[in-house]
Amino acid sequence: MAFLLQGRLPVNQDLLLMQKGMSMRKVRSKNWKKLRYFRLQDDGMTVWHARQAGGSAKPSFSISDVETVREGHESELLRSLAEEFPLEQGFTVVFHGRRSNLDLVANSVDEARIWMQGLQLLVDFVTSMDQQEWQDQWLSDWFQRGDKNQDGRMTFQEVQRLLRLMNVEMDQEYAFQLFQTADTSQSGTLEGEEFVQFYKALTKRPEVQEIFENFSADGQKLTLLEFVDFLREEQKEGDHASDLALELIDRYEPSESGKLWHVLSMDGFLSYLCSKDGDIFNPTCRPIYQDMTQPLSHYYINSSHNTYLVGDQLCGQSSVEGYIRALKRGCRCVEVDIWDGPSGEPIVYHGHTLTSRILFKDVVATVAQYAFQTSDYPVILSLENHCSWEQQQIMVQHLTEILGELLLRTTLDGLLPTQLPSPEELRRKVLVKGKKLRTLEEDLEEEEEEEELEPELEGEQEDEPELEAQFESESQKLSPRSKDKKKEKVVMCPLFCPPPCCEVMVQAPISKPGVLLFPKQKFKPSLCPSLSALVVYLKSVSFHSFTHSREHYRFYEISSFSETKAKSLIKEAGNEFVQHNVWQLSRVYPSGLRTDSSNYNPQELWNAGCQMVAMNVQTAGLEMDIHDGLFRQNGGCGYVLKPDFLRDAQSSFHPERPISPCKAQTLIIQVISGQQLPKVNKTKEGSIVDPLVRVEIFGIRPDTTYQETNYVENNGFNPYWGQTLCFRVLVPELALLRFVVKDYDWKSRHDFVGQYTLPWTCMKQGYRHIHLLSKDGTSLQPASIFVHICTREGLEGDES
Numbered sequence: 012m013a014f015l016l017q018g019r020l021p022v023n024q025d026l027l028l029m030q031k032g033m034s035m036r037k038v039r040s041k042n043w044k045k046l047r048y049f050r051l052q053d054d055g056m057t058v059w060h061a062r063q064a065g066g067s068a069k070p071s072f073s074i075s076d077v078e079t080v081r082e083g084h085e086s087e088l089l090r091s092l093a094e095e096f097p098l099e100q101g102f103t104v105v106f107h108g109r110r111s112n113l114d115l116v117a118n119s120v121d122e123a124r125i126w127m128q129g130l131q132l133l134v135d136f137v138t139s140m141d142q143q144e145w146q147d148q149w150l151s152d153w154f155q156r157g158d159k160n161q162d163g164r165m166t167f168q169e170v171q172r173l174l175r176l177m178n179v180e181m182d183q184e185y186a187f188q189l190f191q192t193a194d195t196s197q198s199g200t201l202e203g204e205e206f207v208q209f210y211k212a213l214t215k216r217p218e219v220q221e222i223f224e225n226f227s228a229d230g231q232k233l234t235l236l237e238f239v240d241f242l243r244e245e246q247k248e249g250d251h252a253s254d255l256a257l258e259l260i261d262r263y264e265p266s267e268s269g270k271l272w273h274v275l276s277m278d279g280f281l282s283y284l285c286s287k288d289g290d291i292f293n294p295t296c297r298p299i300y301q302d303m304t305q306p307l308s309h310y311y312i313n314s315s316h317n318t319y320l321v322g323d324q325l326c327g328q329s330s331v332e333g334y335i336r337a338l339k340r341g342c343r344c345v346e347v348d349i350w351d352g353p354s355g356e357p358i359v360y361h362g363h364t365l366t367s368r369i370l371f372k373d374v375v376a377t378v379a380q381y382a383f384q385t386s387d388y389p390v391i392l393s394l395e396n397h398c399s400w401e402q403q404q405i406m407v408q409h410l411t412e413i414l415g416e417l418l419l420r421t422t423l424d425g426l427l428p429t430q431l432p433s434p435e436e437l438r439r440k441v442l443v444k445g446k447k448l449r450t451l452e453e454d455l456e457e458e459e460e461e462e463e464l465e466p467e468l469e470g471e472q473e474d475e476p477e478l479e480a481q482f483e484s485e486s487q488k489l490s491p492r493s494k495d496k497k498k499e500k501v502v503m504c505p506l507f508c509p510p511p512c513c514e515v516m517v518q519a520p521i522s523k524p525g526v527l528l529f530p531k532q533k534f535k536p537s538l539c540p541s542l543s544a545l546v547v548y549l550k551s552v553s554f555h556s557f558t559h560s561r562e563h564y565r566f567y568e569i570s571s572f573s574e575t576k577a578k579s580l581i582k583e584a585g586n587e588f589v590q591h592n593v594w595q596l597s598r599v600y601p602s603g604l605r606t607d608s609s610n611y612n613p614q615e616l617w618n619a620g621c622q623m624v625a626m627n628v629q630t631a632g633l634e635m636d637i638h639d640g641l642f643r644q645n646g647g648c649g650y651v652l653k654p655d656f657l658r659d660a661q662s663s664f665h666p667e668r669p670i671s672p673c674k675a676q677t678l679i680i681q682v683i684s685g686q687q688l689p690k691v692n693k694t695k696e697g698s699i700v701d702p703l704v705r706v707e708i709f710g711i712r713p714d715t716t717y718q719e720t721n722y723v724e725n726n727g728f729n730p731y732w733g734q735t736l737c738f739r740v741l742v743p744e745l746a747l748l749r750f751v752v753k754d755y756d757w758k759s760r761h762d763f764v765g766q767y768t769l770p771w772t773c774m775k776q777g778y779r780h781i782h783l784l785s786k787d788g789t790s791l792q793p794a795s796i797f798v799h800i801c802t803r804e805g806l807e808g809d810e811s
Contacts, residue, residue, distance in 0.1 A: 025129035037117040108787035163198035178727025232805030246777035291779040299646035306431040313649035314344035316625035343649035344391040386648040389437035394445040403539035446548035592620035610634035618666035620657040654744040681799040688727035700727035701755040710746035722755035746771040
């Protein structure tokens with residue numbers, strides 16, 4: 012079956028050499044480096060490996076799983092082995108989703124180049140494949156798996172085995188009938204086009220045929236007018252249905268005569284329904300379609316927690332790969348925990364744990380390289396600074412030298428703003444979020460004075476007396492003990508940071524041991540002024556109350572909340588939280604008890620308008636499906652405009668007690684059928700799924716619910732449900748839909764098969780296919796479910 016794609020595969024010397032096979036070292040760690048024999052299969056789409064040439068081989072990876080190929084010097088692991096293996100001989104295969112990278116070391120620079128260029132050529136080829144080519148590839152893959160003796164033809168016994176592999180339990184007599192019909196050469200085997208015909212017979216879609224015939228006068232084709240009627244009546248395409256019909260016929264009708272006469276055959280109709288144009292996700296929501304000129308506080312911002320971790324919070328690995336993956340999936344706020352490191356170089360890790368350490372300068376270099384590959388909109392570096400004065404200065408040096416012009420160092424026009432800037436104004440800028448010694452007003456005032464005086468500042472400066480006074484004042488507010496008269500006047504460190512953060516420290520004779528106090532005359536603030544100056548629009552401040560924030564804080568100050576605190580505030584003062592989030596940014600982070608890097612449901616925080624709901628992006632699951640579902644829209648740029656009632660400073664919206672359902676809607680979903688669902692237990696050849704579909708809605712509390720279909724026994728290939736589910740939603744602007752396919756199990760929890768999550772506002776009506784994603788968020792193509800969607804204004808059954 013390789014013939015299906017080999018005609019289009021590029022003829023390339025590198026690919027021919029890869030198909031002969033080469034020995035390379037597979038590197039997992041500094042201690043695990045083993046020689047393996049890698050070979051590109053004849054289909055050009057899979058790489059197998061064995062312990063040695065001629066040995067028993069097994070699949071290593073499919074080209075469709077590969078995102079890109081990196082050079083050896085870009086790998087942390089290979090860099091650590093540079094003395095053992097020349098970096099020029101190494102390269103890294105990077106996969107979609109959360110699958111670990113594959114580090115390989117070839118025997119020579121030339122062999123490394125052959126594999127790097129060859130793999131990237133195939134990745135580019137797969138990326139450019141159209142829908143029909145994907146279908147051909149899928150068929151080719153199945154033929155390879157079914158053709159057990161690899162002779163290029165399939166006996167009926169091999170076909171029976173293939174059906175089990177494909178999740179189909181079929182009557183043997185009917186299967187043999189399909190086999191004989193397809194075996195036009197009467198050779199007792201299927202090869203080439205015969206297998207294609209067998210597959211077509213197997214995948215007939217009677218439910219689609221019925222829809223087609225309902226609109227076709229002769230049952231053979233849809234005329235232009237008939238297709239326009241279908242688009243208007245069922246697909247709710249509105250006034251542009253006529254123009255759209257012409258575009259779709261030209262795009263999906265396989266016959267040239269059909270295109271010429273503006274008619275659509277059954278094959279063309281099915282191609283349209285299976286395409287992006289027939290997808291449940293509205294194609295107008297895929298590119299950047301929202302207003303990007305509003306203040307930052309008016310957007311949900313794709314945010315990551317402890318971004319450096321690729322595992323758990325206690326013993327997990329810290330890696331720049333965490334930043335690469337987060338930034339490439341659209342994260343616009345990444346977190347960096349910085350501590351004093353050896354040799355004067357700051358390090359990044361989860362403090363006071365066994366997580367591994369990486370260099371701060373490597374993190375900054377990674378941000379500089381990957382920040383704007385996926386999106387041009389601003390990246391926020393959320394700094395958790397635990398460093399000494401000296402290493403903070405090194406931090407400043409790395410930030411300014413490595414990021415260069417990308418780093419925002421002052422307000423956009425040098426003037427004092429009245430509100431936060433917009434994502435559009437901050438394009439391709441990196442913003443620092445962190446503590447700040449002074450107000451933005453004071454910073455700008457000093458800059459203005461410096462410009463007027465043009466002083467020459469060389470060497471180290473003395474500590475500024477106004478800073479000293481400011482810290483004394485702040486500390487007196489913070490500490491009730493500051494009013495006590497002592498022989499030696501002291502003030503508490505305003506940042507409560509561990510030593511050594513100041514020049515001189517004394518232990519005060521107070522009831523709470525361990526609280527450090529500082530002699531006034533030798534006070535040196537724990538925050539380095541040059542690092543403080545890099546914080547412009549995102550000054551971190553402690554939250555006391557919403558009243559305190561309104562009275563004392565400025566729009567460029569941001570508070571962080573644990574998930575527990577934020578949820579408590581929503582219950583106690585939901586409307587105040589909504590109004591607070593109109594003018595000021597809020598960041599929410601997972602509970603410290605989530606040592607396994609699990610996640611919380613971000614929806615509850617989004618309901619209150621919280622912009623930066625930070626997730627452990629390394630952990631797949633329901634919560635990340637919801638997160639990815641929201642940020643799938645607007646070009647995946649990492650910024651999503653909040654609904655208008657969450658951008659109104661006078662908003663009366665309360666997420667726990669929503670307003671009357673004036674904009675409420677009823678959603679009616681007919682779950683019709685499924686196509687080519689993957690096996691759950693791939694190790695058991697005879698196991699076949701019993702699929703059911705669960706539709707979940709996440710939004711405000713009254714809207715959060717689910718319903719599910721019955722299960723279909725022993726059919727993951729083309730199950731039919733034909734069941735209707737009905738939902739009533741009060742606040743559709745905040746709702747997300749999650750379609751989940753599960754394998755029914757009466758003994759235990761149903762097994763996950765696939766899912767797809769999207770915002771209500773991005774949902775198309777009519778007959779739609781939902782293309783499923785794995786637990787990891789990668790495509791399960793061609794697995795899908797076929798549904799009919801209908802929304803109605805108001806709640807079903809209302810007199811109005």
